[in-house]
Amino acid sequence: MSALASQADLEARLGRALTAAEEARIDALLDDASALVRAYTGQAFSLTEDEEITLPAISGKITLPQRPVIDITHVIAVGGSDALPDFAVVDWMFDGIETIRVGSGGFVINLPEAWWDDEDGYPGTYRVTYSHGYATVPGDVLSVVCGMALRTLTSPTTAGGVVSETIGSYSYRLDSASGGLGVVMSAEDRKVLDRYRRTATTTRVGR
Incomplete structure (x- = not known):
């Protein structure tokens, strides 16, 4: 996956x-800074077309992990065995943000009886093909990636975490969490990126 910022x-x-x-x-x-941003937010940001991903459904709701969602091409219920073949789902709706609401299966002729054995009446796993991401990396994300890389690149020393400077007979040396060899994400960086994170999810707990 390419870096979220360039040398330019x-x-x-x-x-x-x-x-x-x-x-x-x-x-x-830039690769390190981009990886830290993607790990913290859980978002790829890069434009991705027709990615196929297998996801669980909770009470008929599938939450897509990457945003923004551009297009959904296929929703396939995963059977997982010869007795329960995969089948294309036709009765689904998208909320325009991140959630697919799957119908009860009433539009599927000869739906295997085993599908109804689940306590919520829906297949448990789906394979979704969808496109997502940004044609251009959002400005605030670009700013964070550049800032992280520049703090390390312009540090006076490549000794990890140490910054020093000498002016004539005067010199000073101090520890820095954002200098040296490694790229570091600051608290301010996290504040900027927090709006891209999913802060809560829903799961089903069996009795």
Whole structure:
């Protein structure tokens, strides 16, 4: 999966071209920053077409993990055995955000009796094909990725977590959580990204 920002994005914010030493590091730093952003938010952000994913349904509701959802192509009920073959679901509705509401199966001729054995009356697993993501990475996400990479890239030293500077006979040295070798996500970065996270989910608990 490609990085969420480019060298050109960093140079635009830095106000100059990268040096040869900086160019040698920048791809890895952008990849690291992008990976941290994706891990924290649970979102890919990149435009993805016709991804196939298998998901559970809770009381007939399937929650798609990636947003924004652009298009849903197929919803397939997964049988999992010869006795319970897969079948295409036709009675489903999308809420326009992230949830598919599956019908009770009344439109399916000769629906296997075993489907009705589940306590909520729905198949438990579905295979969904859908397209999602952004044609252009959102500006706030781009800003966070660039900031994370630039803090590390422009640190005075590559000794992890240490920043130092000398001016004439005066020098100072301090620890920094955002400098050195590794890319670090700050508390402010998390605040910006929080709106992309899913903060609550619903599950079914058996008795």
